[in-house]
Amino acid sequence: MNPETSTEAAPDRWPAYRWWGFVALVLTAQLGLIFWLGDQGPVPPRSAPARVSFQVIGAVSNELLALTDPTLLALPHRESFAGEAWLQSTNPGYAPFLWSEPPQWLKLPAGQLGAAFHTFLTTNQFSPLQAFAWNEPEFIAPESNALPDEPGQSSVEVMGDLAHRRLLTTFNLVSWTNSEALTNTVVQVLVDREGKPYFVTPLGKGSGAVAADQFAIKEAWRTRFEPRLGRADRGATPESGLSWGELVFAWHTVAPLPTNQPAKPQAQ
DSSP states (O other): OOHHHHHHHSOOOOOHHHHHHHHHHHHHHHHHHHHHHSOOSOOOOOOOOOOOOOOOOOSOOHHHHHHTOTTTTTSOOTTSTTHHHHTSOOOOOOOOOOOOOOOOOOOOOGGGTTHHHHHHHHHOOOOOOOOOOOOOOOOOOOOOOOOOOOOSSOEEEEEEGGGGSOBOOOOOOOOEEOSSOOOOEEEEEEEOTTSOEEEEEEETTOOSOHHHHHHHHHHHHTOOBOOOOSTTTTTOOGGGGOEEEEEEEEOOEEOOOOSOOOOOOOOO
């Protein structure tokens, strides 16, 4: 193909000023149509809002006028369906009940006047007034609950099944020195048929002094009770006649001597 022939056959493109001129022509045509087809007549005035109007009653009947009343069904009305019940009712007559009766006076029993006072005088005795006596205050001392005296020495008590068996041991108990009073030491003892301790264990928290508790356990081990040597116990094992019990050691506590001695006055 010849390049010169192809160049001549191609359509020419519009320049920019032609496009702007075409757009302006279209806008002008639209504005002309708007002004040509628009309403050029005078602007009609706006209608006034509805206001209260007065109408002169002529030949129109009252029934037709009542039908045009806007309050016929919205509010109680004489011409409505309940007008006779609401607005045409008659007020009931009010007649209060007035009752009266002539006064009936109670008869005065003249013979009983002063009878109650006469009965009071005859049934009561009046002694002459006595001078007021001044009572001296009495001193009343409050009662004091005397505390039991502490034991003068330590003691031991046998409780449980062992209380029925005679104790053969003599305890050499001592007093303990402590700043506070010691409580009892309870030792549980299991004694065999021959009266010897088979098992010893302390009970509770102790007396408050470790030395006193250890002394109680040592004394419990050397405790001896009366053996059971009856006919039924002959030939039986030592474990067959076991007895449980408790030894309660009540300690006598001695307060320690004061460590701070009063200062001696110095010679001047």
